[in-house]
Amino acid sequence: MSFDEDAADVYDDLARRGDEMETVPFLEQLARDGPALELGIGTGRIALRLAARGIRVDGIDFSSAMVAQLRAKPGGAEIAVTMGNFADVAVPGTYRLIYVVFNTLFNLLTQDEQVRCFENVAAHLTDDGSFVVEAFVPAFLHRLRDGQHVDAEAIEAGEVRLDVLRHDMATQMIEESHVSLSRAGVRLNPVVQRYAWPSELDLMARIARLRLKERWAGWNQELFTSTSSNVVSVFGR
Ligand SMILES: C[S@@+](CC[C@H](N)C(=O)[O-])C[C@H]1O[C@@H](n2cnc3c(N)ncnc32)[C@H](O)[C@@H]1O
Numbered sequence: 573m574s575f576d577e578d579a580a581d582v583y584d585d586l587a588r589r590g591d592e593m594e595t596v597p598f599l600e601q602l603a604r605d606g607p608a609l610e611l612g613i614g615t616g617r618i619a620l621r622l623a624a625r626g627i628r629v630d631g632i633d634f635s636s637a638m639v640a641q642l643r644a645k646p647g648g649a650e651i652a653v654t655m656g657n658f659a660d661v662a663v664p665g666t667y668r669l670i671y672v673v674f675n676t677l678f679n680l681l682t683q684d685e686q687v688r689c690f691e692n693v694a695a696h697l698t699d700d701g702s703f704v705v706e707a708f709v710p711a712f713l714h715r716l717r718d719g720q721h722v723d724a725e726a727i728e729a730g731e732v733r734l735d736v737l738r739h740d741m742a743t744q745m746i747e748e749s750h751v752s753l754s755r756a757g758v759r760l761n762p763v764v765q766r767y768a769w770p771s772e773l774d775l776m777a778r779i780a781r782l783r784l785k786e787r788w789a790g791w792n793q794e795l796f797t798s799t800s801s802n803v804v805s806v807f808g809r
Pocket residue numbers: 575611612613614615616617618632633634635638656657658659673674675676679680
């Protein structure tokens with residue numbers, strides 16, 4: 573049910589990060605004249621802004637509902653999107669930049685799938701190319717009471733939005749739903765993720781014969797420390 577039509581309808585309103593202005597220049601300096609490939613391109617939140625700077629951006633996604641949102645936006649029809657599992661990276665040619673942001677790598681639900689993704693990315697990177705992975709640092713999960721939480725994301729007169737999450741440390745899985753309660757009814761926005769620590773990402777890269785080139789706590793190249801909640805990793809040969 574994740575990223576179905578209901579989720580795609582509200583994605584840009586609910587999931588907007590507000591970090592697009594920092595993300596795009598960071599990716600642009602790595603892409604140089606491109607081309608670039610976004611894994612899990614979704615509604616084009618990042619890809620359209622990068623393409624507007626003159627870089628050819630292709631994408632992969634398996635949700636036709638999310639890609640329909642991309643297509644409906646100015647410039648969305650010109651982006652080449654391959655429909656399928658991004659772990660396959662089933663596209664021709666090589667890219668100077670391949671990127672996967674907003675925890676999307678964790679939508680691959682096993683370690684094997686995530687390693688396979690790294691290996692297939694490596695096969696489609698130019699020799700001087702970069703693979704950028706942006707995701708949360710899982711430290712906060714270890715502070716949850718009974719491995720779960722409910723967070724009031726919004727409380728308004730006509731609507732309450734809750735984030736409901738359960739964590740299984742043994743499998744590194746998170747089951748989560750963004751729940752909206754309003755007079756119109758109950759709306760669920762479920763997402764399941766298999767998270768990885770930064771050190772595990774580095775090992776996946778090594779398996780794929782890539783190495784960590786840069787690591788930051790955010791798109792403005794903030795220092796990555798033991799208290800960072802987000803991590804931007806740049807891998808290359
Ligand atoms: C959290 S959204 C991120 C969308 C966009 N990258 C952004 O930053 O706004 C994750 C996207 O990845 C897609 N996705 C998740 N798992 C996928 C998979 N295994 N293969 C292809 N697409 C996938 C979903 O359909 C969704 O569009």
